[in-house]
Amino acid sequence: MVSSFADIIRPTPVVDELRARANIAGMAAKARRLGLELRPHFKTHQSVAIGTWFRDEGVRAITVSSLGMAAYFAADGWDDITVAFPYNPREAALAGDLAGRVRLGLLVDGDEGLRAAAALGAPARVWIKIDTGYGRAGVSWKQPEASLALAEGLRRSATLEFAGILTHNGATYQAKDRQSLLISHAKSLARMRDVAALIGDCPISLGDTPACVLAEDFEGASEIRPGNFVFFDLMQRALGVCNDNQIALAMACPVVGVRSDHILLYGGAVHFSKDFVEVGDQRRYGCLSEEAFGPVDESSPLIGLSQGHGTVRAGEEAAKLKVGGLAWIYPAHSCLSADLHSAYRSRNGACIPKWDGGR
């Protein structure tokens, strides 16, 4: 097994295909059981190769976070794509092009966005983004009349189709425990139903990995859009959303220094991102596993990141590492870690290409 990693010479994101496929199959089965369309968010993996694993589970419609990412997946034959990001009028040329080629979903949360989408002059499905309390983007659930006005504008449009209302309840990521997470989800969903009732029966789209994994009540919802679940990570583990055996992305990092209190890795902020899980006063950017994809070793967290350096506390497993070896680190936030790379390595050694991020 170890020999297939001998040619890893730099910090490298490695995917466990069996785990990822199991994660996908589990979510697809749950969506079928609950009568929900699964429209997974592909911003997590950003890979047409991994996209085929979703196709194998019957997924035909996807979510992305930018028009550039939509174009990347459209080129691979995906033809039902929601860009779950407030419509950016500066990308009208690309949006118009895509709307002519695929079933394109866009988001608006105000008059400017609606006017800009209408100015496309191309067919697009438009979702009204609702803020159910997270406070980032969307029309506030407290102002359903504003959503009603947008819906009426959409229903009058000659080119745009009113798709429904959509939310992302990121508040579940801040939940202290499973119960408060479920309460947050239920509250968000109830607010969506209230808005839908006012503006006339319409589809409801929602989706964050914590709620999609843990909740059972999706009454009134028509589709879910979780993304992170394909890989999971330490944040999801800390929330009780996954266990060690479900984390499907790990960073293989060359060990370049061994000290009494810590291990120094080639693997820094530019390979992991600086997102972290807080454990007490400690910021953990990742955590060492026993060998490749083994159990998490809580005693060996990744506690420091500079541009290229990573510092792992010399806990039980870390203390066994040697200069020239590889350390296997589960990242705090797999979406951001994956985004930093232009390809993955599979556990069997194969290269898994991904989008370059268009940056």
Next chain:
Amino acid sequence: MVSSFADIIRPTPVVDELRARANIAGMAAKARRLGLELRPHFKTHQSVAIGTWFRDEGVRAITVSSLGMAAYFAADGWDDITVAFPYNPREAALAGDLAGRVRLGLLVDGDEGLRAAAALGAPARVWIKIDTGYGRAGVSWKQPEASLALAEGLRRSATLEFAGILTHNGATYQAKDRQSLLISHAKSLARMRDVAALIGDCPISLGDTPACVLAEDFEGASEIRPGNFVFFDLMQRALGVCNDNQIALAMACPVVGVRSDHILLYGGAVHFSKDFVEVGDQRRYGCLSEEAFGPVDESSPLIGLSQGHGTVRAGEEAAKLKVGGLAWIYPAHSCLSADLHSAYRSRNGACIPKWDGGR
């Protein structure tokens, strides 16, 4: 002026060439005045085009943070390159190749690293990395006998050349004020002189932007390796190292939402990185400027970042923004923000290519 930005449709790093050139000229003049070699760290900009601005100021020797980055600059004719990162034995093939083509500097901080560098069988200059108290990498200054043993090993080597001792006193970034920053620098330098005295007179290399800008005492040092100063950023500004008119990198981000309390940008963690400056309890990932490269508007900080979204408090300048317009944000940490992109835009509209990061 605004018209040259009309074709910016996505989050884009923009460089003010005049400011960057002034920053380079200022540091080059200071190094000449103090009799120090300026070996700037190119991990900040990672661009052969910006490298020419350093050549114009007489810079001939550079620092990089990985062998891959060394290869990128070597291909552009740079032939005196120190890789200021503990030698990674897994990249021996590339290191050996580079050592045969350029004057290559490597770092070791232990026996394993020394043996691995010796195994290259290629000429390389080797610096002993010293930890003067920062606690990340290097032989502790409290164990000068360990450094002496490494120096003796290097002096006996048939292929390796002992270059001297090198440190990075990252502690200056944690300084509370200018005086404690200067004390930290003086302490680090004194410890380097102590180590050098024990192992026999040898070159001393040091360099962090805060000390290189603010300090005047570099007694005993032979070269400095600052990097961030080419762009500066909000962290350096918070440390009193630069003023608003010296920050040479800004992110131009499309505005996609306007709310009463905040402005929503297309510009998230994948465009800025999640490094932040703490102001009281608030994490600031960046701050809006008045128009392009204007003064920092403290009332409009970038207070939230998710994967693609940025949230700017609706302060004085932010409140003037409209959907479809551009927001100009100085990043908290320019090195990490720049790293996320494969090219810059110049203020005059030209494309400035950069390394893709080899990831």
